[in-house]
Amino acid sequence: MAKFTTDKLIEFLLKEYTVIAPVEKEGELLFQKIGNAQEASSSLQIPKNSFKQFLLPHEEVLFNFAENSKKELVSQAIFGISIVDLKALLLFDQMFAKDPHYQNRRQNTVIIGQCIVPDDPKFLSIFEENVLERLKFDIFIDRCKNGDPKIFTGSSLGQKILDRLKFSNYEHIDFKGAIEGGKLDAKSQKLKEQIKKVVNNKKFWEEFAKECILCGKCTVACPTCYCFDLVDEGGEISKKQSGVRKRRLSSCFYEDFASVAGGENFLKTKAERLRNYYIHKFIRTPEREQLLGCVGCLRCFRVCPVGIDIRKILAAAMKY
Amino acid sequence: MKNPYQSYPAKITKIVLDAPETRAFTFRFQDAKRQAAFKFIPGQFLMAGLPGIGEIPVGINSPTYQKKFLQITVRGVGRVSKAIQHKTVGSILWVRGPYGNGWPMEKIKKKNLVVIAGGLGIIPLKPLIDEASHSDWGKKIQVQVFYGSRNFENLLFEPQYKRWNKFYRTQIILDTASGRWRGEVGRITDLLDKNQLPHDAIVTACGPPIMYKFLTPKLLEKGFKAEDIYLSLERKMYCAIGVCEHCAIGDKYVCKDGPIFSLAEINQMPKAF
Numbered sequence: 013m014a015k016f017t018t019d020k021l022i023e024f025l026l027k028e029y030t031v032i033a034p035v036e037k038e039g040e041l042l043f044q045k046i047g048n049a050q051e052a053s054s055s056l057q058i059p060k061n062s063f064k065q066f067l068l069p070h071e072e073v074l075f076n077f078a079e080n081s082k083k084e085l086v087s088q089a090i091f092g093i094s095i096v097d098l099k100a101l102l103l104f105d106q107m108f109a110k111d112p113h114y115q116n117r118r119q120n121t122v123i124i125g126q127c128i129v130p131d132d133p134k135f136l137s138i139f140e141e142n143v144l145e146r147l148k149f150d151i152f153i154d155r156c157k158n159g160d161p162k163i164f165t166g167s168s169l170g171q172k173i174l175d176r177l178k179f180s181n182y183e184h185i186d187f188k189g190a191i192e193g194g195k196l197d198a199k200s201q202k203l204k205e206q207i208k209k210v211v212n213n214k215k216f217w218e219e220f221a222k223e224c225i226l227c228g229k230c231t232v233a234c235p236t237c238y239c240f241d242l243v244d245e246g247g248e249i250s251k252k253q254s255g256v257r258k259r260r261l262s263s264c265f266y267e268d269f270a271s272v273a274g275g276e277n278f279l280k281t282k283a284e285r286l287r288n289y290y291i292h293k294f295i296r297t298p299e300r301e302q303l304l305g306c307v308g309c310l311r312c313f314r315v316c317p318v319g320i321d322i323r324k325i326l327a328a329a330m331k332y
Numbered sequence: 333m334k335n336p337y338q339s340y341p342a343k344i345t346k347i348v349l350d351a352p353e354t355r356a357f358t359f360r361f362q363d364a365k366r367q368a369a370f371k372f373i374p375g376q377f378l379m380a381g382l383p384g385i386g387e388i389p390v391g392i393n394s395p396t397y398q399k400k401f402l403q404i405t406v407r408g409v410g411r412v413s414k415a416i417q418h419k420t421v422g423s424i425l426w427v428r429g430p431y432g433n434g435w436p437m438e439k440i441k442k443k444n445l446v447v448i449a450g451g452l453g454i455i456p457l458k459p460l461i462d463e464a465s466h467s468d469w470g471k472k473i474q475v476q477v478f479y480g481s482r483n484f485e486n487l488l489f490e491p492q493y494k495r496w497n498k499f500y501r502t503q504i505i506l507d508t509a510s511g512r513w514r515g516e517v518g519r520i521t522d523l524l525d526k527n528q529l530p531h532d533a534i535v536t537a538c539g540p541p542i543m544y545k546f547l548t549p550k551l552l553e554k555g556f557k558a559e560d561i562y563l564s565l566e567r568k569m570y571c572a573i574g575v576c577e578h579c580a581i582g583d584k585y586v587c588k589d590g591p592i593f594s595l596a597e598i599n600q601m602p603k604a605f
Contacts, residue, residue, distance in 0.1 A: 247384020273410025
């Protein structure tokens with residue numbers, strides 16, 4: 013029986029996969045492609061970006077007007093993904109369940125989780141008991157406690173990888189579904205009801221949106237934000253049909269997000285856009301997907317240039 | 333897994349200039365099987381576009397029983413709709429759909445029907461009017477059509493009015509009268525005041541937001557219930573399958589749960605600030 017080390021695991025993965033891991037770069041922790049195990053950071057902080065760009069790239073071709081698109085060959089491993097990001101991954105898996113482009117990437121991605129704690133673990137208190145049963149991963153490394161790391165597998169692929177490395181000291185956890193009983197938990201339910209109470213409270217949203225500069229950084233950083241445009245490029249050349257349709261991630265804070273030809277804009281004001289962001293995460297997603305649309309990572313707050321704090325907005329909504 | 337973002341080429345077989353900058357495009361899918369298998373519910377829409385330009389949601393205006401072709405009416409207002417105006421017979425349109433819920437047909441068939449259209453809003457209502465005048469259920473119920481337009485030039489589907497009038501009363505009102513017009517002038521709500529309305533009816537309406545603003549209180553005043561008043565909503569759309577989020581209102585997607593909602597549902601939606 014071999015002793016588990018993350019280096020050995022990463023070196024093994026590098027032989028078969030493109031490996032993405034948190035890397036310390038210019039004083040920041042960022043998920044990016046690595047070339048050797050030493051590049052991966054051992055930090056237990058949450059990286060500034062999430063897994064998002066590796067499963068839902070900023071831009072990708074969805075359809076080719078001239079020919080049948082070939083499937084992109086994907087074979088990647090994302091190493092060191094935190095529990096909060098694993099929660100976001102569950103939502104992505106649901107939202108893009110019928111999307112062949114996402115699924116092609118997802119089904120060819122090995123997910124290796126770690127017990128990384130967000131800046132404010134109390135916010136949304138994500139560390140409920142038996143959380144691993146409710147997450148999808150191949151391997152999960154728990155080195156948050158003293159002593160040797162505890163290793164879990166969540167799939168037969170994860171087991172195979174560890175077996176091949178002769179790491180036999182792991183515990184297998186069967187996925188028991190994203191939520192207990194298939195129903196939104198009481199806390200998220202309460203949050204949803206509270207946001208519903210302030211939906212038409214114009215003052216509430218104007219107050220919190222006052223400083224917003226509509227930069228969209230929160231939506232880029234958020235691991236559950238996936239809004240996109242379809243962009244058709246190329247075009248007909250001397251009657252021959254050609255060109256591609258791309259998906260490009262967009263932001264609901266941008267001026268043209270809900271504007272239509274003729275001049276109508278259905279998200280005209282800052283307050284309406286901020287409200288829409290909160291409705292999406294705390295009403296629409298819970299109602300439709302039975303999952304909370306916020307995983308509590310606080311990346312939105314961390315990147316916001318004007319300091320809009322999701323904790324303050326939710327706390328204010330809870331008072332109504 | 334099917335690619336939901338794939339469009340299919342359709343050949344334009346006929347173009348009619350129906351109003352200023354507004355053309356009816358008749359087309360059929362190049363794949364004959366796709367054309368033959370295409371089914372839709374009145375009120376549903378297509379995503380239609382051109383390579384390199386983009387797509388727009390467009391209501392289908394041809395009848396549901398017309399299997400040989402489809403028809404859309406497009407006014408050149410935005411980038412894509414203007415580019416479509418320049419297409420000629422034989423050009424290729426790229427089309428996917430149908431999308432959305434359509435008018436509540438089962439409910440309509442059991443009651444009477446009031447159709448209210450404002451401007452281009454007549455487009456997604458036309459297949460409903462066509463089906464009502466072409467089916468057994470249509471003969472069993474009372475149907476009243478109200479159609480309001482800016483002026484005479486902007487009236488759509490004029491050659492159809494005679495046929496529609498054979499089956500039920502079609503009342504037209506214009507914002508401003510012009511030379512040839514001998515009919516009503518005013519707001520669409522004036523027609524509701526001037527006419528005897530069918531009892532126990534479903535209202536199906538499509539028009540600009542300003543029309544709904546005046547229309548809905550009037551309908552409630554006339555005794556229609558919020559759950560019997562159906563409005564078709566416009567929003568920006570890209571995916572048309574409830575993922576991209578552009579058309580979301582509250583917990584609903586206009587592309588997937590709509591575009592047609594009852595007033596009762598609309599009353600539950602977040603209000604615009």
